[in-house]
Amino acid sequence: MYNTQLTQDTFTPQARDLRVCSCDRAQMNSSEETSPTVAKKLDALPRIHFTSESISGDTEIYVVEHEEFSSPIEIVSGAGIGVTPYTKLLARNIPSNLAGQSVADFGTGTGIQAIVASLLGAKKTVAIDISAEAVSLAAQNASRNGAAVEFKQQVNEIPETEEFDLLLCNPASLPSDGLIGHFFDGGEMGNAMIFRFLDFCVRNLSSSGHALLVHTSLVPLHLTQEFARERDLDLSFVDLEVTPFRKFYSSILERLHSMRRHHGIQYLEKDGDLYELLYVIRIQK
Helix, strand or coil: CCCCCCHHHHHHHHHCCCCCCCHHHHHHHCCCCCHHHHHHHHHHHEEEEEEEEEEECEEEEEEEEEEECCCEEEEECCCEEECCCHHHHHCCCCCCCEEEEEEEEEECCCCHHHHHHHHHECEEEEEEEECHHHHHHHHHHHHCCCCCCCCCCCHHHHHCCCCCEEEEEECCCEEECCCCCCCCCCCCCHHHHHHHHHHHHHHHEEEEEEEEEECCCCCCHHHHHHHHHHHCEEEEEEEEEEEEECCCHHHHHHHHHHHHHHHCCCCCCCCCCEEEEEEEEEEEC
């Protein structure tokens, strides 16, 4: 189990192995820059491919092909709720066979993780999001794809005694203080929603189950580890990707520079461009 503080040396060698990308797993696996070790690891993951098409304004439709699906699914985004590199990374790590398992998606957004889980055979799938707009959009996407998903706006709508085999979370996790908008704002240190999810794991994760959390290197990992350790949760890394800063990060760039100096967050610099590291953390009791 992983309980060592993240340092620059921890990820830099792995980052060199992984192609700098914001792409799907198939593109990564076919890249000449992908090392044999990483390619072998990627071969063990489900093959999933995303393509998108702009409809109008900020509304896009994403076609998602998965090796376990008989036909592609369609995910509509809009109103600031979209499919990001974070989204794709988490979807890539959802187990292919969920038959007989119960799944909850914490902060569902477009609903894609819950929809994928349902279509992979989960006996029960619950999607949670405090945003009424997100719940409405996710419900439409679930209906569009014939996925059986229950929707909740509050965690307390789920009984404390109910346990899930798999919990998923792609959190709002940028240290923004509300500067870049509701759907990405993770609070002063970027970890407010991450901490809420870890408490949800304590409350509703079965003792034999596990959770998957997407964590950016722009949030202090040692604080996440300390919070989890205090709750007797075990953390381990299962996947890693490097992706360019998105344009709106310019609004929090000074904050990120400060957090890099004082709180140990990480990002990579190459040829004048900045990149964050995204990793999937497995959580168990």
